[in-house]
Amino acid sequence: MLTQAVAANVSEAMTDDPDQFAELVREHQAMVFSMACRYLRNPALAEEIAQDVFLQLYRKLPALESPDHVLHWLRWVTAHRLIDHSRQEKRRPQSPLEDAPEPAAPSRDADPLLADMLRELVAALPENARVVMILRYQEDLDPMDIAQALDMPIATVKSHLQRSLAILRDKLSRRKGVGV
Amino acid sequence: MNLDDELRAALQREDPSPGFTQRVLAARMVAHAQSKPARKAAVPRLFWATAMAAMLVIGLAGLSEYRQKKAERAGHEAVLALRIAAEKLNMARDKVVRREN
Numbered sequence: 001m002l003t004q005a006v007a008a009n010v011s012e013a014m015t016d017d018p019d020q021f022a023e024l025v026r027e028h029q030a031m032v033f034s035m036a037c038r039y040l041r042n043p044a045l046a047e048e049i050a051q052d053v054f055l056q057l058y059r060k061l062p063a064l065e066s067p068d069h070v071l072h073w074l075r076w077v078t079a080h081r082l083i084d085h086s087r088q089e090k091r092r093p094q095s096p097l098e099d100a101p102e103p104a105a106p107s108r109d110a111d112p113l114l115a116d117m118l119r120e121l122v123a124a125l126p127e128n129a130r131v132v133m134i135l136r137y138q139e140d141l142d143p144m145d146i147a148q149a150l151d152m153p154i155a156t157v158k159s160h161l162q163r164s165l166a167i168l169r170d171k172l173s174r175r176k177g178v179g180v
Numbered sequence: 181m182n183l184d185d186e187l188r189a190a191l192q193r194e195d196p197s198p199g200f201t202q203r204v205l206a207a208r209m210v211a212h213a214q215s216k217p218a219r220k221a222a223v224p225r226l227f228w229a230t231a232m233a234a235m236l237v238i239g240l241a242g243l244s245e246y247r248q249k250k251a252e253r254a255g256h257e258a259v260l261a262l263r264i265a266a267e268k269l270n271m272a273r274d275k276v277v278r279r280e281n
Contacts, residue, residue: 018205025201033196047196047203054204055211115190122191137184138191169183 021061024070025054031139032078038134039082041123049085053078075139075149079131086127121168128152132160 032053036046056077057070064070122133128150135146143161147154 018208021208022201022205025204029200029204030193030195033200034191034193037194038191043197047200050196050200051204051207055207058208058211111186111189114186118187118190122187133187134191137187138193140188165183168187172183 021058024057028071028074029054032074034138035075035078035131035134036082038119038122038138039086039130041120049081050078053081072149075135076151079135079150083127083131117172118168121171122164125164125167128156129160129164132157133164136161 029050033046033050036049036053037043040046040049053074057064057074060073061070064073122130125133131150132146132152135141135149136143141149143154143157146152147157150157
């Protein structure tokens with residue numbers, strides 16, 4: 001465990017040293033970009049938001065005390081950034097998942113198609129439920145960690161997970177040849 | 181099919197497009213450059229604060245010197261006045277002595 005003084009020096013060095021900051025970006029870019037990409041289903045916009053998150057990290061770095069702190073901060077900021085973005089998005093009206101068009105029925109062997117359909121269904125979930133599902137299945141966090149990452153009661157997290165899984169099962173079971 | 185496993189497979193991490201790190205670093209350089217004028221602005225503030233402090237010290241030293249010289253001059257004038265008064269008294273005493281003789 002780093003002391004605060006040492007951690008401050010490490011953070012300062014990272015802020016001043018482009019190579020160390022680049023290393024930090026490389027270490028976490030897949031997590032931040034994938035969260036944004038799964039949430040938005042738009043790789044270009046996801047990269048733009050991921051870039052903003054890392055610039056925010058650059059400014060915040062002196063206050064972050066350890067690698068774990070950096071990881072938790074990145075998850076928290078990315079999740080809230082995505083939720084804020086979709087709430088501010090006026091041009092893309094949100095529609096409930098029940099109204100979403102049924103995805104094309106994949107065959108049993110077509111796992112890439114099934115994966116794409118799942119990504120599409122997850123991206124159509126309501127904002128908070130979507131972030132909860134991404135943290136659960138992309139980041140493999142348990143409900144307690146998700147609750148901490150999002151400042152959300154654990155009961156709410158579990159409720160989002162159960163409801164989202166039920167919706168996904170229902171949507172998938174309606175397609176012939178997909179049994180869940 | 182296990183939905184949990186399928187979701188994990190579907191939502192696994194993927195890398196952004198090539199050059200993402202370089203683009204972030206370039207944006208960081210721009211942000212760094214934009215934050216520099218703020219640092220430069222701190223230098224003139226420090227310069228002016230030092231200059232004003234120096235002027236204050238010089239002013240106080242000058243005032244102290246002026247007061248000291250004024251006191252010395254007053255002392256000299258007092259001594260001169262006493263000498264003149266003493267000479268006048270001597271002259272008066274000489275006149276009195278002469279009349280008595």
